[in-house]
Amino acid sequence: MQGEKTLILIALILAPLEHNSMNAIFTIINIFGLVTMGFSGLMVTCLLTSAIVDDGVAAVFLRATLIALLSGALMFLPTLHIPKKVTRQTGFLLVAITWSITPVFCTLPLMLYLTELSFVDAYFETVSSLTTTGATTLSGLDQLPMSINLWRHELQWIGGMGIIILAVAILPILGIGGMQLYKAESPGMVKESDLPPRIAQTAKALWLVYAGITLLCVLSLRLAGMNWFDAICHAFSAMSLGGFSTHDNSIGYFDSLSIEMVLTLFQLLAAINFASHFVALRKRSFKPYIHDREARTFLVLVLGSCLMTASVLWQAGTYPDYLTALRHATFNLVTIATTSGYASQDFNQWPIFVPMWMLFLCCISASSGSTGGGIRMIRTIILMKQARLELFKFIHPFAVKSMKIGDTVVKDKIVTSVTGFIFLYFISTVILVFMLLFSGMDFISAFSAIIACFNNTGPGLNQVGPASNYESLSDIQTGICTFAMLLGRVQIFSIVILFVPEFWKK
Secondary structure (H helix, E strand, O other), X not given: OHXXXXXXXXXXXXXXXXXXXXXXXXXXXXXXXXXXXXXXXXHXXXXXXXXXXXXXXXHHHHXXXXXXXXXXXXXXXXXXXOOOOOOHHHHHHHHHHHHHHHHHHHOHHHHHHOOOOOHHHHHHHHHHHHOOXXXXXXXXXHHXXXXXXXXXXXXXXXXXXXXXXXXXXXXHHHOOOOHHHHHHHOOOOOOOOOOOOOHHHHHHHHHHHHHHHHHHHHHHHHHHOOOHHHHHHHHHHHHOOOOOOOOOOHHHHOOOHHHHHHHHHHHHHHOOOHHHHHHHXXXXXXXXXXXXXXXXXXXXXXXXXXXXXXXXHHHOOOOOOHHHHHHHHHHHHHHHHOOOOOOOOOHHXXXXXXXXXXXXXXXXXXXXXXXXXOOOHHHHHHHHHHHHHHHHHXXXXXXXXXXXXXXXXXXXXXXXXXXXXXHHHHHHHHHHHHHHHHOOOOHHHHHHHHHHXXXXXXXXXXXXXXXXXXXXXXXXXXXXXXXXXXXXXXXXXHHHHHHOHHHHOO
């Protein structure tokens, strides 16, 4: 029944399509059905975990797995042999539908186990997981069954590299091209040099790098003092830059410098373009990082900010000495700047300059092709260079000068795309903040909640600060923050474009 309702909903959404509308509908239903069955497979790992540790949730995961599997099969099997083609238009639709409807099925384990949890809060939780935001409406994480905690972290790890990228790796088996999906998922600057030529090979290569670094993170956290379960969960959330924890006090629960150092290192790695990791591993050289202008700028900005904010905290008397201030400033600033969202201290109590600077960094720091959110560093670099170029043209109005990043000339259409994205980013932020203000939230809470959700960071300030969570928000406020997470995760275009009338025309 759930699958039939979803099928009808998708068909109604896609009904306005005029050009090859039936093929588009069947293509999207088929791929979405496959994705849903894939998530039922993920539930099996939690089902087995629950059975092994006997945490009393095995029956819940069995029911959730069967519902998701049958729903996916009802969409996938009837459309299996129908000719399919992923056009650019269909790609954008598939991205929007997959990111917005997949969390509905992912709520099943939470709804079936936490019966007092409303659908709005459960949907918020799973959207937060898949978009790697890390905001939560749940409390008592230390007492949650192991399998439920694992489910939350598994969703973050899968969301880290993107649901669609995962699907692209297996689409060739079905005879469906994947390039349109990749472009829809990652509009703007995408590094292609030195990557495998076919999109499926690229997706598989990036996933192998992602999985390999995650395994290294698990082992490092275990050596740093975490038990195996905590190490696996925190490696999942660190590499996805999701920031979920198995404890209400987040990383503050461990109070361990070695754990903080390990997580800081792997969060920095996760915020760098995974294409650079792939090329560096393949060439067995650090030169790809040195030549990556985006990575260099990111590291200089973030590490320089750690030194600056540590000085502010020390001078303000927040911590007794500079080294203690540096420890806490480094971990908490890196986790927010990379859009991960862990916390070891209640930075809501720090001098206001520091947490506001941290929130600013989460807007711009993460690299394209990383698991982070926000504007991305490459767009920031392009925008700054464009501003510099405009000033040059004021002084030399007849000069002809192209924008370059390193030795690469940036085409005008990329600059135009970045400018359009930045405008949509800021106007969307303003509108969403005003919506929360209209709902009755105070300014600092509203502003920080939207910045944190839109950039897929997690904790904000005041009402949604690191010492609390999003549980106190009304259903309307939760819905606004949920939409902000989805909008930020698909980089705005894939959702906003659906509201452009020309998109639906032949």
